[in-house]
Amino acid sequence: MSKRDFLSTADLSRAELDDLLDLAARVKGKRPGQVLAGKTLGLLFFQPSLRTRVSFEVAMVQLGGHCINLSSDDLYELEPQEQAVMDGPAEEHVKDAARTLSRYVDALGIRSASRTGTWDRDRQELLVRSYAKYASVPVINLETCFAHPCQALADVMTMRENLVSLRGRKLTLLWCNHPEPKSLGPTHSMLQLAALSGMQITLAHPLGFEVDHEVLEKSRAVAAEAGGSLQVENDMQTAARGAEVLYARSWGSTRHWHDPEREAIVKRSLTGWRVDEQLMASTKNALLMHPLPVRRNVAATDAVLDGKQSLIYEQAANRAHVQKALLMHLLK
Numbered sequence: 272m273s274k275r276d277f278l279s280t281a282d283l284s285r286a287e288l289d290d291l292l293d294l295a296a297r298v299k300g301k302r303p304g305q306v307l308a309g310k311t312l313g314l315l316f317f318q319p320s321l322r323t324r325v326s327f328e329v330a331m332v333q334l335g336g337h338c339i340n341l342s343s344d345d346l347y348e349l350e351p352q353e354q355a356v357m358d359g360p361a362e363e364h365v366k367d368a369a370r371t372l373s374r375y376v377d378a379l380g381i382r383s384a385s386r387t388g389t390w391d392r393d394r395q396e397l398l399v400r401s402y403a404k405y406a407s408v409p410v411i412n413l414e415t416c417f418a419h420p421c422q423a424l425a426d427v428m429t430m431r432e433n434l435v436s437l438r439g440r441k442l443t444l445l446w447c448n449h450p451e452p453k454s455l456g457p458t459h460s461m462l463q464l465a466a467l468s469g470m471q472i473t474l475a476h477p478l479g480f481e482v483d484h485e486v487l488e489k490s491r492a493v494a495a496e497a498g499g500s501l502q503v504e505n506d507m508q509t510a511a512r513g514a515e516v517l518y519a520r521s522w523g524s525t526r527h528w529h530d531p532e533r534e535a536i537v538k539r540s541l542t543g544w545r546v547d548e549q550l551m552a553s554t555k556n557a558l559l560m561h562p563l564p565v566r567r568n569v570a571a572t573d574a575v576l577d578g579k580q581s582l583i584y585e586q587a588a589n590r591a592h593v594q595k596a597l598l599m600h601l602l603k
């Protein structure tokens with residue numbers, strides 16, 4: 272049997288999503304015991320993490336297994352290109368690292384969301400996809416510039432817990448300001464799963480902060496097929512009106528991907544893209560979501576983040592539950 276990876280939410284069917292989230296709800300209600308006893312998950316972080324790292328470690332330990340955690344400081348610089356002449360700084364090819372690690376661990380989780388210069392290159396998720404190609408054990412995407420599937424699973428679980436059925440519910444995915452250019456991963460993966468769930472999605476961002484064209488068009492088609500819709504809005508007040516869920520997150524400009532200094536200049540005029548009580552008042556008593564970490568009083572005010580409509584810690588908590596379900600699905 273070929274190994275299973277979890278790299279994207281784009282390939283999930285509605286039945287697979289339901290199965291994973293049903294299992295997550297069951298493990299949240301009652302711990303399943305030591306079902307992964309003796310199993311080891313290798314975690315490779317090329318960027319910082321609080322939630323992803325800790326929630327995977329906790330999930331694995333509570334299922335009876337354990338984790339080995341490596342950061343970029345522990346690893347050789349890796350070459351992901353096929354047939355590269357390795358006379359540059361990269362000491363090891365991904366194929367050698369992946370094949371070696373597969374002999375030690377039962378699954379690999381990888382976070383690699385660094386920018387290499389062009390969006391056309393970074394949208395290919397070269398490092399994670401290369402690991403998946405050469406590892407003989409399951410590979411889990413822990414966030415790239417393009418996708419953050421584990422976050423989106425937790426987010427959809429959180430929405431279901433609060434709204435029960437998501438079909439036809441109004442979700443506004445709102446760009447908000449941030450001093451740094453952020454990954455598009457959480458936004459893309461959330462778009463894909465909200466579309467699959469048949470939600471009425473409004474994607475709101477200033478001009479210049481368009482998401483990946485292919486993700487947008489595929490999600491639009493999936494939403495329509497599932498009985499929902501997807502529209503883009505460039506005015507945040509209009510986008511927030513009537514929303515039942517307001518999901519705030521910043522993301523980098525694919526237009527200025529190669530030029531973060533230019534993006535920073537553009538963002539000087541976008542400080543108004545911040546969620547506050549006034550914006551929340553124009554929604555339909557919306558639930559507020561954000562995947563964290565959040566820049567308080569830049570992306571959203573303390574009042575709304577700490578307000579009674581905020582689900583930010585429920586989302587973070589559900590990371591552990593969906594990841595337990597995922598690990599059981601991939602490893603049992």
Ligand code: CP
Nearest residue numbers: 320321322323562563
């Ligand atoms: N939301 C999320 O992935 O958080 P971390 O970056 O802390 O892992």
